[in-house]
Amino acid sequence: LFDQLKCEKVRICYSNRGASGIDGNMATLIGIAQVESETPLVAILGDLTTLVDINSLLMINTVKRPVIIIVINNNKIGF
Numbered sequence: 001l002f003d004q005l006k007c008e009k010v011r012i013c014y015s016n017r018g019a020s021g022i023d024g025n026m027a028t029l030i031g032i033a034q035v036e037s038e039t040p041l042v043a044i045l046g047d048l049t050t051l052v053d054i055n056s057l058l059m060i061n062t063v064k065r066p067v068i069i070i071v072i073n074n075n076k077i078g079f
Helices: 025-032 047-052 054-062
Strands: 041-046 067-072
Touching (some): 025 047, 025 054, 041 047
């Protein structure tokens, strides 16, 4: 539902559920951040999503824009 958010200050909103709902989200945000820009990329991830794809953080030094990652501790709700 987040991609349907209407906020005047948000220019572009991406959302990614992954095949199982949790896989590849960190890699997706690293890929989006490869586009050079001064506009920060803010990512909101759940705790299990982050844990499953934590190895993608190894690519964080390749990004070309500011990146802010917010991890929500939702105690793996739904699993």
